[in-house]
Amino acid sequence: MAILALATLQRQVVVVGLLLVPVLAVVCWARLSPISYRRLLADPLWRRRTGRAVRKQWPLIAEACGLSRRTPRVALALVTPPLGVIGPSERVVVPTLRGMSWAGHQLTLRPALLLGQTIGDVEEATERLRLAVAAHRVRVAPDEDQISCRIICRFGDVLAEPFATPLPEADHLPLTxxxxxxxxxxxxxxxxxxxxxxxxxxxxxxxxxxxxxxxxxxxxxxxxxxxxxxxxxxxxxxxxxxxxxxxxxxxxxxxxxxxxxxxxxxxxxxxxxxxxxxxxxxxxxxxxxxxxxxxxxxxxxxxxxxxxxxxxxxxxxxxxxxxxxxxxxxxxxxxxxxxxxxxxxxxxxxxxxxxxxxxxxxxxxxxxxxxxxxxxxxxxxxxxxxxxxxxxxxxxxxxxxxxxxxxxxxxxxxxxxxxxxxxxxxxxxxxxxxxxxxxxxxxxxxxxxxx
Ligand SMILES: Nc1ncnc2c1ncn2[C@@H]1O[C@H](COP(=O)(O)OP(=O)(O)OP(=O)(O)O)[C@@H](O)[C@H]1O
Known part of the structure; x- marks a missing residue:
C-alpha cells in the first residue's frame, strides 16, 4: 500500500516538474534576457493575438467607425460581403480587409473601399479607428495609385524614451x-x-x-x-x-x-x-x-x-x-x-x-x-x-x-x-x-x- 502511494506521489512530482520546468525556463529567460524574450516570444505572441482579434472584429470595427453602408439588396452584387440583415430590403456592407501585415509594432490594414467611398472617408475615421483597435496612433496612407489606401496602426510609442544626439567624428561632413x-x-x-x-x-x-x-x-x-x-x-x-x-x-x-x-x-x-x-x-x-x-x-x-x-x-x-x-x-x-x-x-x-x-x-x-x-x-x-x-x-x-x-x-x-x-x-x-x-x-x- 505504502509503495503504491509512494509511486503515485513520485508520478505527481514528475508531472508537476514537467509542467513547471517550461514555465520556470520562460520566467528565467524573461528575466535574464528581456530583449530576446520580447523579440522571440512575447512580441510574436502578442502580434498573433492582436492580429487575430482585429481580423475577427473588423466588420464590427468598420461599422462602429462609420465605414459601413446600408445598401439595398439589389446592389449586393457590386459590394463586399454583408455584415448583417437589417430588414427585408437592406443590408449593412463594410469594406473587406484585403490584407494585413506586421512590421515590428506596426499593423497595416488594407481595406477594399466600398463603391463611392473615398480615402478621405477613411481618414475622417482615423481617431475612431485608433480607439477601436486600442493603438497609440493610426494614420491613413494613400497608395501610390491614389485609389486605395492603407490604415497604419502603431501600438506603443517607440519615441517615448529620450535619447542623446551622438557627437560626430571630424570626418562626418554631411552636405545634403x-x-x-x-x-x-x-x-x-x-x-x-x-x-x-x-x-x-x-x-x-x-x-x-x-x-x-x-x-x-x-x-x-x-x-x-x-x-x-x-x-x-x-x-x-x-x-x-x-x-x-x-x-x-x-x-x-x-x-x-x-x-x-x-x-x-x-x-x-x-x-x-x-x-x-x-x-x-x-x-x-x-x-x-x-x-x-x-x-x-x-x-x-x-x-x-x-x-x-x-x-x-x-x-x-x-x-x-x-x-x-x-x-x-x-x-x-x-x-x-x-x-x-x-x-x-x-x-x-x-x-x-x-x-x-x-x-x-x-x-x-x-x-x-x-x-x-x-x-x-x-x-x-x-x-x-x-x-x-x-x-x-x-x-x-x-x-x-x-x-x-x-x-x-x-x-x-x-x-x-x-x-x-x-x-x-x-x-x-x-x-x-x-x-x-x-x-x-x-x-x-x-x-x-x-x-
Ligand atoms: N529631444 C528631447 N529629449 C528630451 N528632453 C528634451 C528634448 N528636447 C528638449 N528637452 C527638454 O525639454 C525642455 C524644453 O526644451 P527646449 O528649451 O528645447 O524647448 P523650446 O521649445 O526651445 O522652448 P522655448 O521656446 O521656451 O525656449 C528642456 O528642459 C529640455 O531639457
Whole structure:
C-alpha cells in the first residue's frame, strides 16, 4: 500500500516538474534576457493575438467607425460581403480587409473601399479607428495609385524614451541631409539641408533639441570650412550663446541681426550672379561654403521689433533669402513659437516644416498643411512629457513622426571646443541715429497687417 502511494506521489512530482520546468525556463529567460524574450516570444505572441482579434472584429470595427453602408439588396452584387440583415430590403456592407501585415509594432490594414467611398472617408475615421483597435496612433496612407489606401496602426510609442544626439567624428561632413533624431519607424530622421526649414513649437516643445542636433551634425563641416552657420538669437544670446564658437557670424541684438541678414542677401545675390551661365546648382567648397542662417525665435526679428524700419528690413531680407537662396546655397533654418501669418508673413517660403507640440489644430494646419491632422499628424496632442517629439513635412510632402535627439549643455560646450567655425567674421552693427527715436508700429498699421 505504502509503495503504491509512494509511486503515485513520485508520478505527481514528475508531472508537476514537467509542467513547471517550461514555465520556470520562460520566467528565467524573461528575466535574464528581456530583449530576446520580447523579440522571440512575447512580441510574436502578442502580434498573433492582436492580429487575430482585429481580423475577427473588423466588420464590427468598420461599422462602429462609420465605414459601413446600408445598401439595398439589389446592389449586393457590386459590394463586399454583408455584415448583417437589417430588414427585408437592406443590408449593412463594410469594406473587406484585403490584407494585413506586421512590421515590428506596426499593423497595416488594407481595406477594399466600398463603391463611392473615398480615402478621405477613411481618414475622417482615423481617431475612431485608433480607439477601436486600442493603438497609440493610426494614420491613413494613400497608395501610390491614389485609389486605395492603407490604415497604419502603431501600438506603443517607440519615441517615448529620450535619447542623446551622438557627437560626430571630424570626418562626418554631411552636405545634403542631416540626421536630427529618429523616426517612428525606428529609422534615422534626416532632413534636407538644402531647403529653408521652419520649426514651430510651443514653449518647452523642444525646439532647442532640433536646433542643437542640427548644429552638432554640422559642426565638423563648419570646422572644415564647407559650411558657415550664421546665428541670430534675439533672446540676448541665451540659447545660441553657449555654442558661440560654432558660428561664423553671430548677432544677438536687432541692429546686428538685420545687418547680418542683409549681408547674407547681398552675398547670396553676388554668388547667384557669378553662377549665371556656369552652374545651376551650387556645390559647397571651402571657397564658396553652404551658408545656413539659423534664427532662434524668429518672431522677435520679424514681428515683435519695436523699431518699424528695422522690422521691415528684416522681413524683406528674410523673404529674399528664402526665395532666392536655394541655387546659390543659402538657407534659413528658423524656429518660432507662434506660426500665425501675422507673426511670420514669409511662412509659405519655408519648403520644409517641422511641427513640435503646438497649441491647437489651426496651428498644426498652418505649419503642416490642411490635411495633416486627418493624415494622423496631431501635433496639438503631443504630450508635454515628450519634448522633441513632432511631425516633419519634407519638400516632397511626406509626413513623418519623429523625435529629435537631446543635446545637453555639456555636449554643446564639447562640440564648440572641438569644432569651432573655420572663420569668425564680425558683423558691423547698423548705424542707428541716436537723435532719431525708433519708429514704433502704430496700432492702426498693426491692425491692417493682421487683417
Ligand atoms: N529631444 C528631447 N529629449 C528630451 N528632453 C528634451 C528634448 N528636447 C528638449 N528637452 C527638454 O525639454 C525642455 C524644453 O526644451 P527646449 O528649451 O528645447 O524647448 P523650446 O521649445 O526651445 O522652448 P522655448 O521656446 O521656451 O525656449 C528642456 O528642459 C529640455 O531639457
Amino acid at each position: 541631409r542631416v540626421c536630427l533624431g529618429r523616426t517612428e519607424d525606428e529609422q534615422p530622421w534626416t532632413v534636407d539641408l538644402r531647403v529653408s526649414t521652419l520649426t514651430a513649437g510651443a514653449s518647452g516643445a523642444g525646439k532647442g533639441s532640433v536646433m542643437w542636433s542640427l548644429m552638432v551634425e554640422l559642426a565638423p563641416a563648419a570646422h572644415a570650412g564647407l559650411v558657415q552657420i550664421h546665428g541670430i538669437d534675439l533672446k540676448g544670446g541665451m540659447e545660441l550663446g553657449l555654442g558661440r564658437p560654432l558660428f561664423t557670424r553671430y548677432a544677438d541684438d536687432p541692429g546686428t541681426a538685420v545687418r547680418l541678414l542683409e549681408d547674407a542677401v547681398e552675398e547670396c545675390e553676388r554668388r547667384a550672379r557669378g553662377m549665371v551661365g556656369v552652374a545651376r546648382e551650387h556645390v559647397p567648397s571651402v571657397e564658396a561654403p553652404l551658408v545656413l542662417v539659423l534664427i532662434d525665435e524668429l518672431a522677435s526679428l520679424v514681428a515683435y521689433l519695436p523699431d518699424r524700419d528695422l522690422l521691415r528690413r528684416a522681413e524683406v531680407a528674410l523673404a529674399r533669402l528664402c526665395s532666392i537662396g536655394r541655387a546659390p546655397g543659402y538657407f534659413v533654418f528658423g524656429f518660432l513659437q507662434d506660426p500665425r501669418k501675422e507673426t511670420l508673413k514669409a511662412r509659405h517660403l519655408f519648403q520644409q516644416t517641422i511641427a513640435l507640440r503646438l497649441r491647437d489644430r489651426e496651428e498644426v494646419a498652418m505649419v503642416l498643411g490642411d490635411g495633416a491632422i486627418s493624415a494622423g499628424a496631431a501635433a496639438h496632442r503631443i504630450p508635454r512629457s515628450t519634448p522633441g517629439v513632432g511631425f516633419a513635412l519634407d519638400d516632397a510632402g511626406r509626413l513623418v513622426r519623429v523625435r529629435a535627439g537631446f543635446v545637453d549643455d555639456h555636449a554643446i560646450r564639447e562640440i564648440a571646443h572641438r569644432y569651432p567655425a573655420a572663420a569668425q567674421i564680425p558683423v558691423e552693427p547698423l548705424e542707428v541715429d541716436p537723435a532719431r527715436p525708433p519708429r514704433s508700429r502704430s496700432p492702426r498699421s498693426r491692425n491692417s497687417e493682421a487683417a
